[in-house]
Amino acid sequence: MVSSNCSTDDSFKYTLYACTFSMVFVLGLVANCAAIYIFIFTLKLRNETTTYMLNLAISDLLFVFTLPFRIYYFAIRNWPFGDILCKISVTLFYTNMYGSIFFLTCISVDRFLAIVYPFWSKTLRTKRNAKIVCCAVWITVIAGSMPASFFQATASRNDTGHEKNSCFENFSETTWKTYLSRIVIFIETVGFLIPLILNVTCSTMVLRTLNKPVTLSRNKLSKNKVLKMIFVHLVIFCFCFVPYNITLILYSLVRTQTWINCSVASAVRTMYPITLCIAVSNCCFDPIIYYFTSDSIQNSIKKSRTTRIHNSSTSLTSTEKTQASC
Template sequence: MPHNNTENCSISHFRYPLFTSTYSIVLIFGLPLNSLSLWILVCRNGLKKSVPVIYMANLALSDLLFTLSLPFRIIYFATGEWKMGNILCMIPGTFFAVNIYSSSLFITLISVDRMLAVVYPLRSRQFRTVPMAWVFCAIVWLIIVGMAVPTALNHPENMDKNCNVMRCFEKYSDTNWKNGFTILCCVSFFGILVPFCIILGCTVAVVRQLKGYSMATSSCNTELSKSKIVKLFLSNLLIYAICFIPFHIAFILFGLNKLGILHGNNTLQLYFDLHTVTMCMASTNSCLDPLIYYFSTKTIQGRARCDSASKTVGLGLVQSMSWNGQ
């Protein structure tokens, strides 16, 4: 929710072309990639046998919903005026939040699932089942729907009286800002900080466990590599940190400054610009996941042949490698 830090009614501020170009690029790549990913995951791999495919399909669906809402954002930031009504103003803003926090939660589920497959391959089998996966996904979507309602109500269109134009995605009232900041602090803790700590813990647990493993060969002729498994966890952790953590830090700093809680000379504009850049960084997450899906399709297809042989710790590693790219 950018701040109306200037009375200038033009769209010359760098956020307008930056948002327009960033969202256009995300739409161009994200829409076909997420559509293809979802088709591959659902139609080719199926949702009845593979737990990781279920998590990835839900993640792809979240990304797809976000990319479908981008044309509304592109039109607005290209013109600087909203003409499509209040409902269509609330939907794109809501889908942005839905994508961030659903992605965070699904990536957390994926990381926990991988960790269990590597660290506790036998004891965790009862938890890594298709019915349980669907239960966890349903819980995530219920949480997201519950969060989406207050988010949508707090993102209405609003009249910019100084410029006599209707605005969306920015220049909210002080009441909207206070409500939005409260919501942001809550979801930042439960939807970002806690999942990030869980993902970090899973990464550490896997790295420690792999130090004691000697590489084995599976019945599926899968080549196991400690470095590949570690890089798999670290890459997800890095993507998570780049896309989500900076956005929330910048948003909280900006909100604290705007509400008068955090004081500083000429810092509001700095935090506002930082928030703008990090919001663009957060939106690119929907383009990164499909690329990982694409490069992991072959290993996912081989998982079904490996599941029946997953009786040892070494074969637990095969499961982890077959879940590459979630």
């Protein structure tokens, strides 16, 4: 167990959170609004993959909308918005994180079925089934995140003579042992470990299939696209979610007083805010996956860029003609 005499100062996290969340709010808002606009208004051909990506963008955007409250809290170190809004903010945080993991896993499984079992999976890979899967994902992540709202999420503390409220932090050892540790076990198993295994397994099977002699005759450009997709997908998934979820397990062990080593406890409490910020940044990285996963989106962006260039050159030509006539 961790000695009660272990003292760690992790107050740097408030400045780190405020700066990181501010950046994520701006980039995530712009990127995901643009992505949703493309999915709904620009794409003429929608398939099951774009259905998953649209839901992923919606999940990211819902979380982004809660960030101003969190930014204010981390900057002022006081939560004046009440217990209910704190619960909603925390619930949406976990809904977004594990919703992102599930929707990325859906994209990975969909690509696996399309490449490894292209004929057999035709009846499974339909827009209707994709919508059913998305509904199941939303129900799962909301149900899994709801326990965070079953108890008092805010707590009062005395800070240099001023009464301030904290939101979803500074819980007692008892709360961690009896309640929060169980939530961590559940979300780590269902929300991270199983999707991680699925992502790695699906990507490995796709790579094996592409390296088979039967598929070597395929269009080299097409194969390179798939390889690029897998690489970008796994890098973003592992970069954003693996460090945080591993650190969350260690952090839970520290908070439940399961470790004696003060050095380990200090290192974990330092790493937790850093990995959390990396995990939150997935809102900004998801649009990169949309671009590399969907040819339709690439074509849409290229078409809009060509249209802008054409319009601007047309405008310049007309201006030159007007000046010449004068």
